[in-house]
Amino acid sequence: MLKGISGGQKKRLTTGELLVGTSRVLLMDEISTGLDSSTTYKIIRYLKHSTHAFSGTTLVSLLQPDPETYSLFDDVILLCEGQIIYQGPQESALDFFAFMGFKCPPRKNVADFLQEVTSEKDQRKYWFLNSQYHYIPATKFVDSFQTFHIGNSLMDELKTPIAKHCSISGALSTKMYGVRKAKILKIGFQWQMLLLKRNAFVFAFKFIQLFMIISIMMSVFFRSTMHHDTLEDGAIYLGALYFAILMVLFNGFLEVPMIIAKLPVLYKHRDLRLYPCWAFTFPSWILSIPTSLAESVIWVAATYYTVGFDPQIIRCLKQFLVYFSLHQMSIGLFRVMASLGRNMVVANTFGSFAMLIVMALGGFVLSRDSIPSWWIWGYWVSPLMYAQNAASVNEFRGHSWDKNVGGSALPLGKMLMKARSLFSEDYWYWIGVGALLGYTVLFNILFTIFLTYLNPIGSQQTVAPKRKLRICQENESSSVIELSEYLQHSHSYTGQDVKNGMVLPFQSLSMSFSNINYYVDIPLELKRDGVVDDRLQLLVNVSGAFRPGVLTALVGVSGAGKTTLMDVLAGRKTGGHIEGNIYISGHPKKQETFARVSGYCEQNDIHSPCLTVNESILFSAWLRLSSQIDLKTQKAFVEEVMELVELTPLGGALVGLPGVDGLSTEQRKRLTIAIELVANPSIVFMDEPTSGLDARAAAIVMRTVRNIVDTGRTIVCTIHQPSIDIFEAFDELLLMKRGGELIYGGPLGTESQKLIQYFEAIEGVPKIRAGYNPAAWVLEVTSPAEESRLHLDFAQVYRESYLFQENKDMVERLSKPNADSVELNFPRKYSQTLSGQFWACLWKLNLSYWRNPQYTAVRFFYTVIISLMFGSICWKFGSKRDTQQDILNAMGSMYAAVLFIGITNASSVQPVVYTERFVSYRERAAGMYSALPFAFAQAHPPIQSALRFLRDVTRLG
16 A cells, blocks of 8 residues: 555545646536635636636536535526436525425525435424424426526526527547647656656565566576486476576566556546556556566576576577566566456456466477377467467477487477477577567557456446445434424533443543654655655644543644554554653553553445445454453444444445445444444544545434434544534534644534634634534634744644643643542453454455355356366367377376466465455554454465365265
């Protein structure tokens, strides 16, 4: 995993990528996810001004837009159940729903109201007419909009054709791409060169791998043990050539994961018509030539004379040409497999299948005369055949093999090639090299064609799983989603521990921290550019406290250090330099014990896709609850947690992959919370639990969070772009500015009055407007531009305030243990023993492998195909024992069968392990298990499948 920009910065980068072009029609989907409300407002304001200035058309879908951002739009399109129920000026949207009998309450975000008023669960509370309420479906809204004056005007406009004198000449583009082909090609080369430089580690690793293989070959085929006197000597040299050819061929397999990783960006650029696919494939082909040259030179220079091949320099150069041509062909072949498969599992399978055909019919494993007539076509199309013949002719027609042995009239080299059914004429060298270069051209052409005409796999499946889960969603226990109404009856901050009875008790803990500083080392690249400092400070003297029963929000603009502070406090920072004091209920924090009483809900909801919701939560409980708790109590606690986070109706649903299948984004958020909560933690950290959700889904998540706080736990959340309802669901706020400094720490108060009073008391700060979102307002009035205008530092203002002194006193008080408190202590680092960790991981991984048809079905299907192919290729080889070649054919068939079964299983399992690896990072950071039992459990399911397969085959036999 490469470190890079944050999720919010990636969103802005995607937006900027489109804005720098000449497009006058912009379609933007959820561009505000991960951004604070102030940044979102600035982006939408820029889009509005540019759209008006250039007479463009911009359509934007947003999640949880605040009132200020919503008011920037000229028109609004409201969708419900796939139908447009309103399209017109945003100022008239409320008039239409008032016409239908619904009214937006005071201090209610208009965008949230528009979304909820069409929901069957939320619609009733907005009805304001004296007549009896009845549910109005989407079809009724659609019909009524046709009679509304906005709808009438829209229909009249659509019926009126555009006058010719009003048409825009540039409305229809006559060019597919923005620049000439020559410039596209030049930019393509520059882009590929940049990628090569940035991927230097990959190529360095390839060369290290190459040197290791060369070392093996040099030691196995060392010239002091190599002779040129008999056919047996020639067979050894033939094996050395085959080994070298095989390794060069395998070297191209690395292209499969590299191309698969680039496909999402390539497909996006292709569909945006930034460039044709040949502008990617041609430069990448040309720039792969130096790599092939370097690897071929290293291979030949290190092995040719060490092994003891024919000493003529011309034959050394000709062997280099064979390896170079073969390497280019291999790169092209596996690029074709990647572009055809478009998925790591499928592409690996295609690549292994191509290797099977090429190797089995290449003329070494089975001689040409031994291949059945119905498979002889495979011999003539196998690139390995041409490489094998070219390398053999080059070597065995040399002077070292130009000797007669055993009274034969043929030279030793020709005798060997004839015995192995290889072509011995000199011109076969050039036929082989020409065929390899021809295959190189053909494969690169196919690579371009597949990239041009094939689309990503599964891109049309993102909606289907949501339909399957609709029944579960409708049966969720909630009947009222309005968060503000819910909070009126909830336990807001009272300063007391609020504990609801649960199956398992827990200890309420507080966290206090003072003078937290965090530094990272300046990269060497920046030092070369003139940066003199050795460290960059990301957090500056941050102090505060989190208490039981209090829901605390960490808010700030992008880059303020919210997630950094949370990671430091939770012990998730493995690099950098940390200064300051952290106390848990007055005792110094020890990470080993703290991990057992804390939970961390990451922003990216990473889970095993093939487990159900109930199994995912049960797995977490198994490994994180005390081993003294019996299974019945564990299951009861799991059911209680699922009820608390409203996941009971979804207990049997598969988690799935984000954006592909399974749970929705909001349901995955609640699953992440449940997995941490089932550890029975006292302190829970949540990183942006509402990001990527619409207002209704965010309200469900925040109600879940509120339920958890009301059990007496300590909860702290980082949050981006909160609506009024979500923002005021919190009890206290830590507000940070860019640079990692705290500018407010304290209670919000009813309708955020305490926060508003604090900042309005600062001279020069503008008053908040009626109905304005306090979260958006406080980010705007504390921005760097406002600090510059007011000539003050809000961090310094806070340090000089009464609020800072109150917080300092509270931190000092909470940093001292009570007389009856005992420091946290556990007998061991993990709640389960090594064997318990192994059995839990094995249970989970068995389910994951068994429920992964893409892996299991492809693996077994491919095994059957290999078996049938080898059965037909090696028909009755085992019964033929008359000649030496018969024995070699039988041995070759067994060698190839074992080799390819191993290659297939090794390549197909890699994507599965890759997916589970990221899940294991989260689980190990949470203290669920160590690396050793997970590694042993990871290896067990494939072995178990192989043993089961052998048992079934034995029974059938």
